[in-house]
Amino acid sequence: MAEDLRTAAAGQAKRLKCSSSNQEAEKKEENGHQAKRFKGDQEDGEDQNKKLQKRKIVLLMAYSGKGYYGMQRNMGSSQFKTIEDDLVSALIRSGCIPENHGEDMKKMSFQRCARTDKGVSAAGQIVSLKVWLINNILQKINDCLPAHIRILGLKRVTGGFNSKNKCDARTYSYMLPTFAFAHKDTDPQDETYRLNKETLEKVNQLLACYKGTRNFHNFTSQKGPKDPSAKRYIMEMSCEEPFVREGIEFAVIKVKGQSFMMHQIRKMIGLVIAIVKGYASESVMERSWGEEKVDVPRAPGLGLVLERVHFEKYNRRFGNDGLHEPLEWLDEEEKIAVFKEQHIYPTIINTEKEEKSMLSWLDTLPIHDFNSTVSKLQVSDGNAKNSDLEASDGCDDDSD
The missing domain is CATH 3.30.70.580 (Pseudouridine synthase I, catalytic domain, N-terminal subdomain)
Structure with missing residues (x-):
């Protein structure tokens, strides 16, 4: 009997202690001491993920x-x-x-x-x-x-996959208002300009000259003509048919290459614009691939878009091994198109209308001296680059 009383008393004391602990915990929560419990919940979630x-x-x-x-x-x-x-x-x-x-x-x-x-x-x-x-x-x-x-x-993907090293090629697009191709002496230099068939053919003739392996040391910075890494392979480059948005005619240039250096695509397009507008002769393009230092203008960053990346070698080796899918995105094409229409194209068009980045840049073309090796603009452009902390270009995928 005495033993039963002692057991009952011990049980009651334990219940009182637990009740007191719970009340104390509730009181702490009311006073804002909830972090410890929340941290425990976080750790539980992380442990579950582990x-x-x-x-x-x-x-x-x-x-x-x-x-x-x-x-x-x-x-x-x-x-x-x-x-x-x-x-x-x-x-x-x-x-x-x-x-x-x-x-x-x-x-x-x-x-x-x-x-x-x-x-x-x-x-x-x-x-x-x-x-x-x-x-x-x-x-x-x-x-x-x-x-x-x-x-x-x-x-x-495979455990050792590296998206940069396994990439065979990259495709970029550059959307620009077509008045960038208006001849400086004979065409209107504003939004009323419309690209004609002959000028589009001229643009594509010049863009096609970039195809193949070229020495692009004049199309980037801090690379000399003897630097092997300045040689790049361009697979495709062309300008598509123009279209009108918000009263401005635009066109899209597509370029596919194995890899690109800092500023390369924007300078490739900048030089073509300078030639078509009549500021530079076609011979400048040929000179730019030689050892001579040529002043090549750099088109604005607005309009440059990384369209897609290519993994042909990886797909051939692992795409049909039964464990991995090929890195192709046919099922996502519609979502990509919708995103571009909702977020990328409107940003490019509205920014061009508001900030007039292409018009402002076109005003700098007369400053370039395409017959000399260094221009006043290169010096000021270098200073602007340093102050703007531009560590990489829109297509800089291998300058790490």
């Missing part, structure tokens, strides 16, 4: 680059916001990667296929990385991203 194995994937990205200092993240330079800043934040918040991976992106084996410069957009950027393959992963990532950055597709 049970999943990290997998190497690629993400198909589209973004409007206006307001960003390019694609590549600049650790320690938070004032210069990049596309990757928003992407990494979304990956962490959606639960795809642990928080410490955001501080050191090597931990998730992160690699972008091509860097894009300040203000440059992309419709088919590819990044490779290791993530936890959580449920509804694309939706959860996109829920944490602004509307002008979207993840449009995801595919599993």
